Amino acid sequence: MxxxxxxxxxxxRYMLPGRGEAFIALVAGISLVAVMLGxxxxxxxxxxxxxxxAELFDKIVGLNGHAIVQAxxxxxxxxxxxxxxxxQTPGVTRASPLIEQPLLATFNGRVEAILVRGNTQEDIARIKSKVTAGSLTPLRPGGDMVAIGSRLAQNLGAQVGDTITVINPQGRSTxxxxxxxxxxxxxxxIIEIGVYDYDQAFVVMPIADAQTLLLTGDTIGMIEVTTTDPDNVETILAPLEEKLAGQAIVTSWKTINASLFEALAVERVAMFVVLSIIVLVAVFNILSSLIMLVRAKTRDIAILxxxxxxxxxxxxxxxxxxxxIGxxxxxxxxxxxxxxxxxxxPIVRGVELMTGQNLWDPSIRFLTELPSRTDPVEVAVICVLALVLSFLATLYPASRAASTDPVQVLRYE
Known part of the structure; x- marks a missing residue:
């Protein structure tokens, strides 16, 4: 157009009303600010x-793989x-043996519930970037060395070089x-995965040491699997699941974390709908400002x-x-x-300092920092939504202005 x-x-000329129309200009400015905030x-x-x-998916799936084969x-x-x-299953890019067992750990009189994780040397090397203190190099079979989560280290009061005691209730009979x-x-x-539940419980050790601790011999608890497409992991592993029927069960990340990711999806849709109402309210401000502008300019419209x-x-x-304006x-x-x-x-920290409240508690939010990942397609949809609503809001006032009868308006001028 x-x-x-x-x-x-x-x-x-109409977008910049004169002195006598300051109120109309104020309403138009409020409309612009409202659209901006929405x-x-x-x-x-x-x-x-x-x-x-995305962060939760990367940290959980990046650590545990896309699926678990558990006996x-x-x-x-x-x-x-x-x-x-x-x-050998088509679509599988990596498969590693894994042992996970909830136990107890003590240090200086403090006791904490832990999750012992026995990994291969290759898998231990993959978490090298998560190390905040010490080194993973000493973690060798038979070395009685472990890496622990950062929150667990804080709760126990342990540091690099300290010796913690791991307790296995299934001990020897007397x-x-x-x-x-x-x-x-x-x-x-000391490692920091970035997921609170992991950082407060993980004790990582070589898989041979975990077998010795748990008295399991040459057996493992599960196999973690990574595939080419995490969204289609169930389809990729369907042949494997049939082959292992009666022997082991294949569980994908969607099943393991189903409640969490479904809750996120529902909350995401709900937030979009609720916040779209803010844009709708701002659009009504545009409608009202245009109606007032048409009323104020009726004589000018008739002359035109x-x-x-x-x-x-x-x-x-x-x-x-x-x-x-929109x-x-x-x-x-x-x-x-x-x-x-x-x-x-910095904004979150500033608000926390001003209010004295912890706005981002990792024990509740799972992640240690406020994440962000902008989707260009979603931004485009938001912009199109705001522009379409703004355009629709102009149609009624514009049609009223266009239907002004100059004869009726100027009859007594």
Whole structure:
């Protein structure tokens, strides 16, 4: 809808009302700010929700793989053969033996529930980037060295070089009952995965040491699997699941974390709908400001009609005036949203300092920092939504202006 020079001149004049129309200008300015805040809120919330899901997915799946092959009863005896079958399955990129067992750890009188994780040397090397203190190099079979989560280290008061005691209730039998097995392990490294539940419980050791601690012999608990496409992991592993029927069960990340990711998906949709209402309210402000502008300019519109201005021209003038308010608010909102996301962590810390409240508790939020991942497609959808609503809001006032009867207006002039 291109404007002629005449139409553009009138549109610019109406977008900047005179002194006697300051209230109309104020309402138009409020409309612009409202659109800006609504669009910014949508961009910020959707980016944070996307970032939360992506970060959580990367950390959980990156550590545990896309699926788990777990034996009935918790012990996989012929795991070498099963491991070979998994690795030969089309679509599988990596498969590693794994032992996970909840136990207890003590240090200086403090007791904490832990999750002992027995990994291969290759898998231990993969978490090298997560080390915050010490080194993973000493973690060798038979070395009685472990890496522990950062939160667990804080809860126990342990540091690199300290010796923690891991307690296995399934110890040796004596005439007086079962004596829990207690083995001391020196802390070689402190790791931070970024997921609170992992950082407060993980004790990583070589898989041979985990077998010795748990008295399982040459067996493992499970095999973690990584595939080419995590979204289609169930389809990729369907042949393997049929082959291992009755021997082991294949569980994908979707099943393991189903409640968490489904809750995130529902919350994401709900937040989009709720925050879209803010944009809708801002659009009604544009509608009201244009209606007031048409009422104030009724005489001017009538004069323009008598001078030869067509209904179509007047329609285009008022649609342009209202649409530009929405367009400017949308652009400013996207810019404000990106600025907020870039400085999100300092903003959160600043609000925490001012209010004295912990806004991002890792024990509740799972992640240690506020994440963000902007989806260009979603930003485009938000912009289109705001612009379409702004355009629709201009149609009624513009049609009223275009239908002005100059005879009725100027009869008594």
């Amino acid at each position: 291109l404007l002629s020079p005449f139409e553009w001149m009138i549109a610019k 669009v910014a809120a949508l961009v910020i919330v959707m980016s944070v929700m996307n970032g939360f899901r 009935y009863g918790g012990r996989l005896d012929n795991w070498q053969d099963v491991l070979e079958d998994v690795r 005439p007086f009952g079962t004596v829990p097995r207690q083995i001391g392990y020196q802390v070689a490294a 009609r008598t001078m030869g201005a067509t209904r179509r021209s007047l329609m285009k003038v008022f649609v342009t005036a209202g649409f530009l 367009a400017l608010g949308t652009g400013a909102g996207v810019l404000l949203g990106f600025v907020f996301l870039f400085f999100r962590q």
